[in-house]
Each structure stands twice: as structure tokens, then as C-alpha cells.
Amino acid sequence: MENMENNFYQQELRQEQGFAGISLNRYMVKTFVMMFLGLLVTFGTAIFFSITEPGVMLLVYGLAYIPYFHLVLLIAQLVVVIAMSAMIQKLSPAAATACFFIYSVLTGMTFTFYFLLFDLASLILVFAATALYFGGMAVFGAVTKIDLSRIRTILIGGLIFLIIFNVLMMFIPGLAVADRVMCTVGVVTFLAFTAYDTQKIKTFYTAFQGDEAMLKKASVISALELYLDFINLFLYLLRIFGKKKN
Numbered sequence: 001m002e003n004m005e006n007n008f009y010q011q012e013l014r015q016e017q018g019f020a021g022i023s024l025n026r027y028m029v030k031t032f033v034m035m036f037l038g039l040l041v042t043f044g045t046a047i048f049f050s051i052t053e054p055g056v057m058l059l060v061y062g063l064a065y066i067p068y069f070h071l072v073l074l075i076a077q078l079v080v081v082i083a084m085s086a087m088i089q090k091l092s093p094a095a096a097t098a099c100f101f102i103y104s105v106l107t108g109m110t111f112t113f114y115f116l117l118f119d120l121a122s123l124i125l126v127f128a129a130t131a132l133y134f135g136g137m138a139v140f141g142a143v144t145k146i147d148l149s150r151i152r153t154i155l156i157g158g159l160i161f162l163i164i165f166n167v168l169m170m171f172i173p174g175l176a177v178a179d180r181v182m183c184t185v186g187v188v189t190f191l192a193f194t195a196y197d198t199q200k201i202k203t204f205y206t207a208f209q210g211d212e213a214m215l216k217k218a219s220v221i222s223a224l225e226l227y228l229d230f231i232n233l234f235l236y237l238l239r240i241f242g243k244k245k246n
Contacts, residue, residue, distance in 0.1 A: 022215075024202060024205050027201070027205050027215070027219065028142065028198075028201050028202070028205075030219060031201050031219045031222045031223050031226070032138075032223070032226070034097075034100070034219065034220065034223035035222075035223040035224075035226045035227045035230070037101075038100060038101065038103075038104040038223060038224070038227045039104075039227060039230060039231075041101055041104040041105055041108060042104045042105075042107050042108040042111060042227075042231070043108065043111070043127075044108065045104075045105050045107075045108025045109055045111070045112075046108045046109070046111035046112045046114070046115050047115060048108075049108070049109055049112040050112050050115040050116055075163065080103055080224070081221075081224060081225060081228065084096065084099060084100075084220075084221060084224065091217060092213075092217075093213055093216035093217050093220070096216075096217045096220040096221070097220055099220075100220050100223060100224050100227075103224070104227070107231065114235075114238065116245075117244055117245065118238065118242045118243065118244055118245065119242075119243045119244065119245050121243075122238075122241070122242050122243035123238070123242070125241070126234060126237050126238045126241055126242055127234060129237055129241070130230060130233050130234040130237055131230075133187075133191060133233065133237075134191075134194055134229065134230050134233055137191050137192075137194040137195045137198070138194055138195070138198045138226070140195050140198075141194065141195035141196065141197070141198030141199040142198050142199070142202075144195070144199070148195055148196045148199045149196075149199075149200075149203075151192060151196060152196065154192075155189060155192055155193055155196060158185060158188075158189035158192075159189065161185060162182065162185065162186055162189065165178075165182050166182070169182075179239070180240060183236045183237075183239045183240045184236075184240070186232065186233075186235075186236035187233060187236045187237060187240070190229050190232045190233040190236065191233065193225075193229045194226065194229045194230075194233070197222065197225040197226050197229055198226065200222060200225075201219075201222045204218035204219070204221075204222060205218075
């Protein structure tokens with residue numbers, strides 16, 4: 001009887017932990033922890049460079065004069081995600097993690113001019129709002145029974161709209177008055193992406209349960225996608241509600 005109870009307990013434990021020896025909840029927590037560490041690196045880097053020597057300051061200020069820098073940043077983010085997803089079979093878990101944190105540092109360097117351009121209290125308020133909205137959508141994505149993969153086409157369409165609209169604004173100055181509309185579309189798009197990418201963590205967990213290395217790499221990809229959702233949501237909210245320094 002004791003052996004039967006032990007076997008039953010071990011079977012239940014294996015089902016809870018999955019084939020890779022980690023439960024779904026722990027897997028999701030580890031993914032979000034990595035995502036938040038990436039954000040910590042980014043914002044820490046931005047703060048560091050915003051208070052460093054004048055020579056570095058001038059270099060960072062130069063980024064602010066790149067035309068439509070936010071568009072360049074958005075396209076660069078898409079390229080990074082596509083590239084890492086394409087190379088996921090070749091990258092080791094350590095290499096994928098290193099790429100994620102290197103990208104976080106580089107993004108932090110480019111973020112420095114936002115810390116120089118906007119009032120600190122405004123940045124803190126927008127960051128808090130971003131965290132609140134992001135957290136709410138992440139919880140929704142984790143608990144909902146709705147299959148969010150069905151909205152993938154709509155989300156991709158939203159990204160294409162944002163890129164095309166930004167490009168048109170470069171050549172048609174009159175469209176600048178619709179900037180707030182575009183920012184609102186951006187906020188809605190990346191809120192939806194947050195729920196979608198959160199649910200996708202569970203999809204990866206189910207697909208790669210038998211492969212520990214792929215589980216780890218998929219976790220890095222998910223952390224990167226959620227990190228980019230947060231960053232873009234923050235930027236669009238900042239453009240709507242941010243208060244620039246006098």
C-alpha cells in the first residue's frame with residue numbers, strides 16, 4: 001500500500017512538473033523574471049548614461065536628432081525578434097540569454113535621451129501606468145480560456161499600420177496632427193500583444209516539454225517579446241501623457 005501511494009505521488013509530481021521537471025507556473029514566473037531583469041537593465045542603463053560625463057551626453061543627445069527615431073527603434077525591435085526566433089535552433093540557451101541582455105543594454109543607451117527630454121516625475125508616472133496596464137493584460141492572457149492566437153493577424157496588421165503611418169508622417173507633415181490617434185492605436189496594439197504573448201508562453205511550454213534546452217530558449221524568446229511589449233507600451237503612453245522639461 002505504501003509503495004502504491006509513493007508511485008501515485010510521484011506520478012502526480014511528474015504531471016505537475018512536466019517532462020522538463022518544472023511546472024507551468026514556475027516556467028511562466030521564470031520567464032517574467034527574465035523580462036523584468038531586462039527592463040531593469042534597460043532603465044538602469046538609461047539612468048546611468050543620463051548622469052554621466054558631458055562627452056557621453058553629447059553622443060546620446062545626437063540620437064535625439066535622428067529623424068523619427070521611434071520608428072527606427074520599432075523596426076530594429078522587429079528585426080531582433082525575427083532574427084532570434086529564426087536562429088533559436090542554433091543558439092544555445094546561454095547565447096540566447098546573452099543576446100537578450102545585450103539588447104537590453106543597447107536599448108537603455110538609446111532610451112537615455114527620453115530621460116533627458118522628459119520630466120522625471122512624468123517618466124515615473126508613465127512607467128507606473130505602463131506597469132499597471134501591462135500587468136492587467138498579462139494576468140488576462142495567463143488565465144483566459146479564449147484562444148488568443150486567433151487575433152495574431154489583427155496584431156500584425158496593427159504593427160504594419162504603425163510602421164506605414166510613421167513613414168507617411170515623414171513625407172506628409174499634415175499627418176502629424178493625427179499623432180495622438182496613432183499613439184492610441186499603438187497602446188491598444190501592444191496591450192493586446194501583452195495578453196497574446198503571455199498566453200504563448202503556455203503554448204511553448206506544451207510544445208517543448210520534452211526538450212529542456214528548447215524550453216529555456218523559448219523562455220528567452222517569450223521574455224524578449226514581453227519586454228518589447230512593455231517598452232513600446234511605455235513609449236506610446238509617454239508620447240501621449242509625457243511632460244517635457246522646460
